[in-house]
Amino acid sequence: MNLKKSAQALAEAKKFMPGGVNSPVRSFSSVNSNPPFISHGLGSHIFDIDGNSYVDYVLSWGPLVLGHAHPRIVDALNRQIARGTSFGAPTLLETQLARLVNQIFPSMQVMRMVNSGTEATMSAIRVARGFTHREKIIKFVGCYHGHSDSLLVKAGSGAATFGEPSSPGVTQKTAQDTITLPYNDISAVENAFNQCGEQIAAIIIEPVAGNMGLVLPKENYLRGLREITKKFGALLIFDEVMCGFRVSLGGAQEKYKITPDLTCLGKIIGGGLPCAAYGGREDIMRNVSPDGKIYQAGTLSGNPIAMTAGIETLKILLEDNLTEKITAKTSKLVEGIKKAAQIANVTIQTPQAGSMFGIFFSDKEVTNYDESAAANHELFKKFFLSMLENGIYFAPSQFETLFMSAVHTDEDISRTISTAEKAFEGLK
Numbered sequence: 087m088n089l090k091k092s093a094q095a096l097a098e099a100k101k102f103m104p105g106g107v108n109s110p111v112r113s114f115s116s117v118n119s120n121p122p123f124i125s126h127g128l129g130s131h132i133f134d135i136d137g138n139s140y141v142d143y144v145l146s147w148g149p150l151v152l153g154h155a156h157p158r159i160v161d162a163l164n165r166q167i168a169r170g171t172s173f174g175a176p177t178l179l180e181t182q183l184a185r186l187v188n189q190i191f192p193s194m195q196v197m198r199m200v201n202s203g204t205e206a207t208m209s210a211i212r213v214a215r216g217f218t219h220r221e222k223i224i225k226f227v228g229c230y231h232g233h234s235d236s237l238l239v240k241a242g243s244g245a246a247t248f249g250e251p252s253s254p255g256v257t258q259k260t261a262q263d264t265i266t267l268p269y270n271d272i273s274a275v276e277n278a279f280n281q282c283g284e285q286i287a288a289i290i291i292e293p294v295a296g297n298m299g300l301v302l303p304k305e306n307y308l309r310g311l312r313e314i315t316k317k318f319g320a321l322l323i324f325d326e327v328m329c330g331f332r333v334s335l336g337g338a339q340e341k342y343k344i345t346p347d348l349t350c351l352g353k354i355i356g357g358g359l360p361c362a363a364y365g366g367r368e369d370i371m372r373n374v375s376p377d378g379k380i381y382q383a384g385t386l387s388g389n390p391i392a393m394t395a396g397i398e399t400l401k402i403l404l405e406d407n408l409t410e411k412i413t414a415k416t417s418k419l420v421e422g423i424k425k426a427a428q429i430a431n432v433t434i435q436t437p438q439a440g441s442m443f444g445i446f447f448s449d450k451e452v453t454n455y456d457e458s459a460a461a462n463h464e465l466f467k468k469f470f471l472s473m474l475e476n477g478i479y480f481a482p483s484q485f486e487t488l489f490m491s492a493v494h495t496d497e498d499i500s501r502t503i504s505t506a507e508k509a510f511e512g513l514k
């Protein structure tokens with residue numbers, strides 16, 4: 087595969103941006119490689135400026151559950167753009183999207199639209215602290231909740247990929263208010279609450295974790311978190327920015343039947359445009375300005391373009407049980423990849439949750455960050471590069487999750503499986 091133009095484009099971009107990119111993992115430095123520069127996308131495929139095409143399982147890191155340039159979304163956006171792109175004043179679209187979100191996530195009784203998952207989690211933490219009048223929060227090692235200071239402590243995803251579990255620039259004081267505990271270990275949570283439970287404002291968690299690779303919650307783990315937070319008067323925040331609309335349409339809270347106090351959504355909710363939301367119990371959310379004193383605002387929050395893409399995406403998802411269909415496709419691909427690895431005598435773990443899936447080069451199930459970090463990243467790198475070379479676009483790190491869309495075809499899936507078979511053979 088020729089990536090000459092992309093290599094030139096990266097050199098040019100590096101003059102103006104760190105790594106030549108606007109988000110670190112895009113640089114492909116984790117796999118000692120150069121990223122293809124994308125020219126356009128259509129359905130399940132993306133096309134680079136060198137003329138190569140790829141079956142896309144990154145999907146803009148999750149949002150594009152309907153694939154690229156879905157005709158209904160393109161139409162809706164075209165109609166809205168002609169009417170103006172932002173007013174900084176209320177529109178009917180904001181209530182329309184909020185109503186749809188509330189229908190799918192009934193626990194989000196009252197909510198705010200923001201522009202990124204980072205803003206959603208940062209604001210939810212502020213609300214939790216303002217509501218409880220407590221300062222400490224608990225987060226889990228390997229969970230990523232965006233890059234705001236108090237959450238950028240032992241974060242997964244790009245931070246893990248680059249071996250920077252906590253970032254320079256996050257002050258000691260801030261980090262001290264963030265208690266980090268291993269995922270899937272309820273006794274660690276009990277110990278923390280027994281030590282300083284009356285100082286803890288909230289637990290924030292990816293109820294299905296997608297930023298240390300895909301890691302599922304153990305049986306009764308989420309229920310345990312619900313019980314202990316209730317007992318100590320702390321809030322339970324589900325960060326469903328990635329797993330919302332994927333694990334099940336109504337997210338992990340629907341699948342595992344746990345009602346959090348606050349929920350953060352992002353990625354899919356904006357249908358490929360910058361949009362996210364946080365919300366939850368009405369008695370908590372009424373403390374947000376102007377109903378209450380907890381301040382949070384945004385010039386472009388709830389802008390009509392993002393609202394339009396979000397509304398159209400959620401409407402399409404609600405039609406004919408699309409989530410179940412995408413999940414079935416994901417299972418088919420995961421089964422195929424598992425079989426391909428077996429044939430090549432390579433041991434992998436292939437966790438799946440709805441339309442999310444992952445590959446770990448590990449001989450045992452991965453249940454937390456340490457186990458994810460212990461998987462064989464060298465083998466993954468080789469596997470990834472071989473897939474890319476043959477037109478299959480996976481995320482360039484074992485700490486990331488892969489995604490299926492509604493528009494991936496049977497042919498895409500069988501091609502992916504046969505390409506994986508060759509890639510596994512090549513690892514021997």
Ligand SMILES: *Cc1c(COP(=O)(O)O)cnc(C)c1O
Pocket residue numbers: 201202203204205207230231232233292296297325326327328329352353362
């Ligand atoms: C992507 C992600 C975020 C951050 O969202 P951005 O829009 O990138 O700021 C937060 N939490 C989780 C679980 C995510 O996957």
